[in-house]
Amino acid sequence: xxxxxxxxxxxxxxxxxxxxxxxxxxxxxxxxxxxxxxxxxxxxxxxxxxxxxxxxxxxxxxxxxxxxxxxxxxxxxxxxxxxxxxxxxxxxxxxxxxxxxxxxxxxxxxxxxxxxxxxxxxxxxxxxxxxxxxxxxxxxxxxxxxxxxxxxxxxxxxxxxxxxxxxxxxxxxxxxxxxxxxxxxxxxxxxxxxxxxxxxxxxxxxxxxxxxxxxxxxxxxxxxxxxxxxxxxxxxxxxxxxxxxxxxxxxxxxxxxxxxxxxxxxxxxxxxxxxxxxxxxxxxxxxxxxxxxxxxxxxxxxxxxxxxxxxxxxxxxxxxxxxxxxxxxxxxxxxxxxxxxxxxxxxxxxxxxxxxxxxxxxxxxxxxxxxxxxxxxxxxxxxxxxxxxxxxxxxxxxxxxxxxxxxxxxxxxxxxxxxxxxxxxxxxxxxxxxxxx
Numbered sequence: 001x002x003x004x005x006x007x008x009x010x011x012x013x014x015x016x017x018x019x020x021x022x023x024x025x026x027x028x029x030x031x032x033x034x035x036x037x038x039x040x041x042x043x044x045x046x047x048x049x050x051x052x053x054x055x056x057x058x059x060x061x062x063x064x065x066x067x068x069x070x071x072x073x074x075x076x077x078x079x080x081x082x083x084x085x086x087x088x089x090x091x092x093x094x095x096x097x098x099x100x101x102x103x104x105x106x107x108x109x110x111x112x113x114x115x116x117x118x119x120x121x122x123x124x125x126x127x128x129x130x131x132x133x134x135x136x137x138x139x140x141x142x143x144x145x146x147x148x149x150x151x152x153x154x155x156x157x158x159x160x161x162x163x164x165x166x167x168x169x170x171x172x173x174x175x176x177x178x179x180x181x182x183x184x185x186x187x188x189x190x191x192x193x194x195x196x197x198x199x200x201x202x203x204x205x206x207x208x209x210x211x212x213x214x215x216x217x218x219x220x221x222x223x224x225x226x227x228x229x230x231x232x233x234x235x236x237x238x239x240x241x242x243x244x245x246x247x248x249x250x251x252x253x254x255x256x257x258x259x260x261x262x263x264x265x266x267x268x269x270x271x272x273x274x275x276x277x278x279x280x281x282x283x284x285x286x287x288x289x290x291x292x293x294x295x296x297x298x299x300x301x302x303x304x305x306x307x308x309x310x311x312x313x314x315x316x317x318x319x320x321x322x323x324x325x326x327x328x329x330x331x332x333x334x335x336x337x338x339x340x341x342x343x344x345x346x347x348x349x350x351x352x353x354x355x356x357x358x359x360x361x362x363x364x365x366x367x368x369x370x371x372x373x374x375x376x377x378x379x380x381x382x383x384x385x386x387x388x389x390x391x392x393x394x395x396x397x398x399x400x401x402x403x404x405x406x407x408x409x410x411x412x413x414x415x416x417x418x419x420x421x422x423x424x425x426x427x428x429x430x431x432x433x434x435x436x437x
Contacts, residue, residue, distance in 0.1 A: 014127070019106065022134050026102050027095070030144045046083070046094070046146035049075055049299050054083035055092060063237075069301040071241050072308060076249045077234055078155075078188030079148045094146055101143040101150035108154045109134050111161050112408045116415060118164055119376055124422075128415040136411070137357060138404045148189060149404050155185035156192055157408040160385050163199050164378070170208045170219060179223035183230025190248035195388040196224065202381050242305040250308055251299065252396070253316030257283065259397035260319040262340075263333040272399065273346040286318070287311055323395075330395075337398035341390060344399045354400040361414055368413035371420055382409055 046052070052065045053075060061067045065074065083097065090096035109130040116122075116129040133139060142149035162178040185192050200220050207216060231247065238246040261279040262272065270278075280298045287294040292311055295301040302308045323330040342358050345351040372379040386406055393402055 018131065018134060022105065023102060025135070025140055026105075026143050027098055030140050031098070034141065034144060046092075046097075048147065050079050050083055050148060051092065051146055053080050054087055057084045058087045065297075065299070065301050066295055068303075069295050070303050070305050070308065072301060073238050073242065073246050073250045073305065074299055074301070074308070074312075075251065076187050076190065078184060078186075079151050082151055083146065097146045098144060104150045104154045105134060105139070105143055108150075108157050108408050111154075111157050112412060115157075115161050115164065116412050118168075119372070119378055119382075119412070120416070122419070125412075125415045125419050128418050129411045132411040132414055132418075133408050136407050138354075138401070139407050142401065142404050149401070152185070152188050152192075152405050153408055155181065155188050156195075156385075156389070156405060159185055159192070159195065160382070160409065163381060163385075166219075166223075167203060167206065167208060167381070170211055170216065172219060172222065175219040175223040176226050179226025180230060182223070183227035186227065186231055186248065187234060190252075191392050192389060193248075194391055195385060196227070198384050198388040199381070202384055206377075206380075242309055244306075244309055246309065250312040253312035253314070253319075254283065254299065255396040256319040257315035259333065259337065259395065260322050260329070262397065263329060263336050264322070266332070266336050271347045272340075272344055272351075283315065286314065290314065334394045337394045337396075340398040340400070341393050341403050342400060346399075351400075358400065358403075361410065364414045364417040365410050366413075368416035368420070372413060372416050375416075379413075382412060385409060 046054075049065050053063060053072065056062065056064050056067060057080065059067070062071050063077070063080075064070065064072050082100070086093070086096050086100060112133060113126045113130045116126040120126075139149075139153075159178065159181050162174070162181050166174045166178050182192075182196060200217075203216055203220070204213065207213065235245070235247050238244070258276060258279045261282065262275050265275050265278070268275070276298075283300060284294070284296050287296075287300055290311065292307045293303045294307075294311075295303075300311065302311065323333070342362060343351055343354045345354050369379065369383060372382075386409055389406055390403075
């Protein structure tokens with residue numbers, strides 16, 4: 001896309017203004033506002049144990065949550081190493097993490113700008129896509145905390161952009177780039193794992209011209225091998241301390257157990273954080289029943305890596321047993337988690353906020369998806385990426401903050417709806433393809 005000098009000047013002013021406003025919201029306004037709203041949004045935290053592991057790593061205690069417990073496999077190292085690098089230079093500074101996440105957010109916005117342009121070749125859609133993402137309240141809330149969301153958003157969105165690159169230009173080096181990006185994303189969080197086979201299926205369906213199925217599969221095999229090489233140091237480390245194959249992290253069994261507990265008690269009218277605390281109490285009881293020496297916490301830690309593996313595997317087996325005994329519970333889980341993934345907050349207040357914010361976005365996303373498919377069938381890859389991330393969360397613990405990872409991709413489809421509405425207001429009619437691109 002070529003720009004005139006006036007357009008370039010306008011874009012420069014817009015970019016500068018956006019960066020300043022985003023920085024003010026992320027570094028000043030939201031950190032001031034969120035604590036005043038109570039504990040609904042867990043402001044000012046390093047959640048889920050990542051900060052604890054990073055702190056111990058910097059302190060020389062090794063990769064563990066507490067200095068008196070064993071080395072852990074609870075969390076994969078992608079985000080931990082990012083935090084540890086910042087802690088090493090700035091100390092355990094939430095402000096330093098927020099600045100880093102501002103930079104990550106801007107990088108993600110740039111990626112989806114070019115991704116939207118790749119799909120629709122329309123500057124207005126590309127600009128609106130980036131603006132929706134940058135100023136989405138859920139994104140801003142996530143970026144104020146020391147959580148994994150910003151890093152995972154950047155990595156996963158980068159994988160999607162590289163997916164289009166390998167389909168547009170199926171050269172060997174592009175598959176290697178994708179393999180590196182996917183391996184790094186898996187080290188941040190393994191919930192993206194389904195996307196790789198989904199991409200292979202899409203590629204076989206929309207096979208690039210002049211490329212045989214054998215060559216395409218070989219290229220993806222190379223990408224998978226590169227991803228495995230990226231993950232290999234973590235896998236070897238886990239085997240060395242436990243003697244077992246742990247490719248990602250052990251916490252999956254806990255997520256499955258807590259998810260099943262929330263589904264079984266979904267009709268209790270209790271806030272989700274209350275139910276999660278009840279599930280945590282049951283987890284501690286299970287550990288004692290297994291005669292394990294345990295550091296009692298929401299994410300229990302142990303004094304032997306084998307105990308950690310056995311414990312979290314047992315939680316997963318208990319949840320699976322519940323689903324096997326009651327297929328109806330499995331159906332209920334899919335129904336409940338399909339709703340919770342978009343709307344469930346820690347409290348009733350947070351849930352209502354999520355509904356008010358997210359319901360209109362979902363409507364615009366679905367409408368935008370339909371319109372986008374009329375313009376280009378390449379939209380299917382975007383839709384498949386959304387489904388691939390959502391699918392695992394239908395069976396494990398699911399909450400509204402998990403869908404924040406998808407906001408960059410959702411923003412593309414919402415922008416299509418927004419521009420479509422704007423065109424309707426301006427012209428009062430649609431062109432045959434449904435969008436004036």
